Amino acid sequence: MRLCLALGVTPVFAPPLEVGFQALIENFNGLWQQKVRARCQHENLAALSALSGRFTQAYAQRLARSQDHQPPRRTFPENFVMDWQSHPRGSLIYLRRTSAAGTVKVLGHVFVGDPLWAYRLVRCEVDLDQPQLRCYRRRHRDPSDQPLLATWPYTLPQRRLDIRPQHQHPVTPVP
Numbered sequence: 001m002r003l004c005l006a007l008g009v010t011p012v013f014a015p016p017l018e019v020g021f022q023a024l025i026e027n028f029n030g031l032w033q034q035k036v037r038a039r040c041q042h043e044n045l046a047a048l049s050a051l052s053g054r055f056t057q058a059y060a061q062r063l064a065r066s067q068d069h070q071p072p073r074r075t076f077p078e079n080f081v082m083d084w085q086s087h088p089r090g091s092l093i094y095l096r097r098t099s100a101a102g103t104v105k106v107l108g109h110v111f112v113g114d115p116l117w118a119y120r121l122v123r124c125e126v127d128l129d130q131p132q133l134r135c136y137r138r139r140h141r142d143p144s145d146q147p148l149l150a151t152w153p154y155t156l157p158q159r160r161l162d163i164r165p166q167h168q169h170p171v172t173p174v175p
Contacts, residue, residue: 095124098119
């Protein structure tokens, strides 16, 4: 997190089991099943493999065309020196799903949200420059419309990081 912020990159944390964010591979698998496996009877494994190869190549080309519209990736700075002890600046983004009561659990805290927004996705932004956490509703129908749900005070704990290599004690062989 500190390294990303020092490089000007906003870290985004998504729950690992959230199907809304992790569904890319499942989407590909479903598409492969529909377009390759279930489309016709395959004479043998080699024929299935050939069709799968053509599908995968076409899929990769389609992804490459869509990635052409993305901004180019920046290169890592050559003479970058990380100051691990400085307090990080910028913002962190946490994507979360609210509880039945509309509460949001992020950074080990439970924040009271909107009971009418139960089991829905929210984007929580931790603003490290203004010590607060802002929570926005996520809308799939119109991703550009994400109204503010709530704002809470939040300060990132001040911690001194010990980044020295751990001393290894010599192992004495047992006779």
